[in-house]
Every structure is written in structure tokens, then in C-alpha cells.
Amino acid sequence: MPFRIAVIPGDGIGPEVIAQGIRVLRAVDAPLDFVSYDLGAERYLRTGEIIPDPVFEELREASAIYFGAVGDPRVTNPHYAAGLLLRLRFELDLWVNLRPSRLLAPGMTPLKEAPSIDLVVVRENTEGAYVGIGGQFKRDTIDEIAIQEDVNTRKGVERIQRYAFQLAKQRRAAGHPGRLTMVDKSNALYLAHDLWQRVFAFERSRTPDIEAEHLFVDAAAMQLVKNPGHFDVVVTSNMFGDILSDLASELVGGLGQAPSGNINPDTGRGLFEPVHGSAPKHTGKGIANPFGAILAGAMMLRHLGEGRKADQIEAAVISAAGNGRTTRDLGGGLTTAAAADAVLSMQDPVLLAGAGPTTDRRDTPMRRSASADILAQRRAVRLRGVLRIRSRERDV
Numbered sequence: 001m002p003f004r005i006a007v008i009p010g011d012g013i014g015p016e017v018i019a020q021g022i023r024v025l026r027a028v029d030a031p032l033d034f035v036s037y038d039l040g041a042e043r044y045l046r047t048g049e050i051i052p053d054p055v056f057e058e059l060r061e062a063s064a065i066y067f068g069a070v071g072d073p074r075v076t077n078p079h080y081a082a083g084l085l086l087r088l089r090f091e092l093d094l095w096v097n098l099r100p101s102r103l104l105a106p107g108m109t110p111l112k113e114a115p116s117i118d119l120v121v122v123r124e125n126t127e128g129a130y131v132g133i134g135g136q137f138k139r140d141t142i143d144e145i146a147i148q149e150d151v152n153t154r155k156g157v158e159r160i161q162r163y164a165f166q167l168a169k170q171r172r173a174a175g176h177p178g179r180l181t182m183v184d185k186s187n188a189l190y191l192a193h194d195l196w197q198r199v200f201a202f203e204r205s206r207t208p209d210i211e212a213e214h215l216f217v218d219a220a221a222m223q224l225v226k227n228p229g230h231f232d233v234v235v236t237s238n239m240f241g242d243i244l245s246d247l248a249s250e251l252v253g254g255l256g257q258a259p260s261g262n263i264n265p266d267t268g269r270g271l272f273e274p275v276h277g278s279a280p281k282h283t284g285k286g287i288a289n290p291f292g293a294i295l296a297g298a299m300m301l302r303h304l305g306e307g308r309k310a311d312q313i314e315a316a317v318i319s320a321a322g323n324g325r326t327t328r329d330l331g332g333g334l335t336t337a338a339a340a341d342a343v344l345s346m347q348d349p350v351l352l353a354g355a356g357p358t359t360d361r362r363d364t365p366m367r368r369s370a371s372a373d374i375l376a377q378r379r380a381v382r383l384r385g386v387l388r389i390r391s392r393e394r395d396v
Contacts (some may be wrong), residue, residue: 002033003063003304010040010084012278013336014068015284017293020340021066025297028309029343037132038236039084042070050083060092064300065271067177068293069278082132088124090271094262095156097123097238098299099245099275101252106331108253114239117252120174122164122240123232125154125262130238145331152192152237157199163265164235165207176232180212182238183220183244196237217244224248256289256329257321259296263303268389272300286335290328291317295345316346330388344348 007022013364025032037055044050051059059065070085088094103109103117134148160234164180172178182200186193196212204212215223215239221232228251234244245372249258274292282288294317302310325342326332334342 002031004061005032005034005319006032006059006062006065006301007036007131008039008067008072008277009036010068011042011072012069012280012283013276014040014070014278016283016288016336017069017274017290020290020336021297022292023340024294024313024343025301026175027347028301028312030301030306030309034066037280041075041080042072042075042078044075044078045072050080051087056087056091059088060269061104062142064269064298064299067271067273069276071278071280074279086130086132087261088271090131092271093126093264093267093293094128094269094271095124095159096261096263096265097121097241098261098263099123099241099248100259100299101245101248103252104257105253105324108321109251111225111228111251113228117228117248118337119228119231119248120167120171120233121241121248122160122235124156124160124236124238125246126238127151127153128238128260133371150189150192150237150239152195154195156201157195158203160201161199161235164233165203165210165212168210168212168233171205171232174304178210179230180210180230181220181231181234182212182214183217183234183240184214185217185240187292193237193263220244221247224251245275248360253321253330254289255292256327257291257295259292259299261296261299261303270300270303272303286337287337289329290336290340291321291326291330291343294340312347313343316343324384362383 007018009018015208017190022034035057039051039055065088067085067088070081098120100120101117109117129150131149132150133151134146136147137145156158161182164182168178168180182196184193184196185196197306200212200214204210212250214329217236220234221244225364228248238245245258249255252258255276256274259272261270263270274296276292279288295311298310298313298317301307301313319332320326320342321337323342324332325334327334327336327339332339
């Protein structure tokens with residue numbers, strides 16, 4: 001019986017990249033039944049609805065959710081994004097946010113030297129500063145007060161750290177270093193993050209065979225840039241995980257190729273998405289990078305027990321990237337659809353014929369728009385000057 005996949009293309013470039021991800025997923029003949037949902041800015045502007053309760057119940061029963069992006073400059077309601085993506089994370093209790101960062105090809109890093117970068121950030125996904133507890137008093141006056149609570153529960157902190165230690169074990173068995181780094185700011189947030197410290201000490205005592213260390217978040221950010229190859233599994237809070245995973249993504253080529261999985265290991269529910277936001281300025285141009293969505297699809301397959309098919313997709317993406325067959329953000333010259341074609345062509349050639357038509361026929365010949373050295377220099381400039389605020393273009 002096929003897995004029922006709820007597809008939420010969402011806003012901006014979301015529908016464009018998700019369409020290509022579905023092509024690749026269909027090509028590997030995975031047992032997936034895709035059901036698309038009209039959720040996003042268009043529906044909200046048309047009806048005022050974000051997720052109607054009956055639709056939410058259908059999403060709850062899906063085997064997994066395949067999500068594009070959220071954010072539209074026409075929507076000024078600050079509760080819109082929270083009502084869509086954060087509601088799914090919180091109410092489905094998707095407490096693990098997995099954000100792997102893997103260097104697909106050496107020329108894609110902005111670093112002067114190109115170390116092997118292959119790490120995963122394990123981000124607590126249902127607590128912290130994103131839960132929306134707080135308030136405003138005397139708004140728009142000189143005496144305004146704004147309070148946002150950072151919520152940390154023993155249950156939440158224990159389960160995310162325990163999961164990270166188990167992941168480190170699994171990665172070590174698969175040939176990775178298996179080193180775990182717990183990141184907090186307990187020297188300043190000494191009430192909330194003292195809990196993280198105590199849980200870390202306990203979990204480390206329970207798992208003495210795993211190399212485990214602690215870093216404050218500012219030191220972790222510095223070391224990520226200085227020596228990213230040192231890291232294997234990083235576990236941290238919701239906000240710090242959001243920030244550090246974006247930094248790690250930029251070190252391996254940018255947000256366009258970064259996947260993400262939001263999962264509940266207890267219930268088996270999962271939501272898989274590219275890390276990038278909706279990028280309204282790129283919408284409809286056929287230039288969005290589909291690798292993040294494709295790799296998120298591979299994460300979804302692995303979550304559903306289809307590990308070999310996931311490996312096939314990941315290997316094809318790495319081959320396409322290594323051969324320069326990418327969109328221009330990674331130094332290539334392909335459109336969104338052509339980049340997905342490149343991934344398909346790196347698999348069994350029969351798959352390309354069975355993947356369905358591209359949705360964009362403005363495919364350009366494969367080319368490199370810059371040498372690896374020039375591309376690395378450009379990325380170094382981006383990293384120094386554009387670890388950017390993405391406002392409505394950005395997911396959380």
C-alpha cells in the first residue's frame with residue numbers, strides 16, 4: 001500500500017521546487033501517493049483561512065507532509081506563517097528538526113580551504129522562543145514593553161538530547177566521526193540553559209562511548225566557520241538551531257540546496273521541506289534551486305523506510321553538483337527544471353523518461369558561469385556581508 005504524501009507547495013518558489021522534487025521521487029518508483037493541498041498565501045488572501053480544521057485532520061493522518069515554502073509580501077498578518085508552518089510543527093509535535101549540511105562539491109564553499117563538511121544540526125523544534133508566549137504593553141508609545149518567553153521543559157530538552165546521542169551512535173556506525181556537540185548560552189541564560197547543561201551531563205554519562213562536548217553558541221558559530229569539519233552532530237535549542245543551521249548551509253553552498261526534516265520519532269509523523277524561504281523576487285523566473293526540495297524528498301523516503309531509494313537520489317544530486325550541472329546560485333547555468341533533469345540523468349537513464357515532463361521548457365545548456373575559485377570568492381563575499389535578514393522570504 002503506498003504512503004499517502006500530503007503536498008503543500010505553499011508560496012513563492014515553493015510550488016516550483018516541489019514540482020521538481022515530485023518528479024524525482026516518482027522517477028525512483030517509490031510507493032508514494034501524492035495529494036496536493038491548496039494552502040498558502042493565495043488561499044489566505046482569497047478566504048482568510050490558513051489551515052481549516054478539517055484539512056488539518058487530513059494532514060494529521062498523512063504518512064508525511066512535503067512542504068514548499070511560506071511567506072508572501074502581500075500578507076502582512078504576522079500570524080500567517082505561524083498559523084501554517086509553526087502550527088504543523090507544534091500541533092503535530094514534530095519535536096526534532098534535522099538539518100543536514102553536506103558539501104556537495106569543493107567549489108561550493110566560501111572557505112579558502114575546502115574541508116570535508118558533513119554535519120547535521122539537531123534542533124529542538126517545539127519549544128524555545130518560537131512558541132509565541134509573551135505580550136506587548138503600551139504598544140507604539142515611548143513606554144512600550146515587549147516580552148517573548150523562551151520555554152524549555154525537561155521533557156523537551158531530554159528527548160532532543162537523547163535523540164541526538166542516538167543519532168551520533170548511528171552516524172558513527174555508518175563511518176562518520178559520531179562526535180556530538182551540545183550548544184547553549186548557559187553563561188548568560190543561566191536559568192533556562194542550566195537545564196540543558198544538567199540534561200547534557202546526564203545523557204553523556206549514559207552514553208560514555210560517544211565523544212561529546214559543549215560549546216557556547218558564539219564559540220560554536222566561530223568554530224563552524226574556522227573548522228566546520230570538526231562537527232558531526234550538533235544539538236541545540238530552537239532559535240540557536242535555526243541560526244547555526246543557516247550558517248552551516250551557507251558554508252556548503254547556500255540555502256538553495258539545504259534540506260530539512262521535522263519529525264516525531266514516537267508517532268512517525270514527519271514534514272519535509274527545503275530550508276530556503278519563498279524568495280518572492282525569484283518567483284516565476286525558473287531559476288530557483290530545486291536541490292533543497294529534492295534532498296528533502298530523499299529525507300522523507302528515508303524516514304518512510306525507503307533508504308536505498310533515498311541513497312540513490314542523494315548520490316544523483318552529488319553527481320550533478322560535482323559535474324557543475326546546477327542552477328546559477330551554485331555556479332551553473334541551469335533552470336529549475338533543467339537542474340532536476342540533471343539529477344534524473346545521473347540515475348538510471350530509464351528514469352528520466354518516466355519522470356514526467358518538466359514544468360519549464362526554458363532549459364539552457366549546461367555550463368559553469370564561473371570557475372570554482374571565482375565562485376568560492378563570491379561566496380566568501382556573501383558570507384561576510386550577507387548572513388542576511390530574509391524577512392518574509394525566510395522560513396523558520
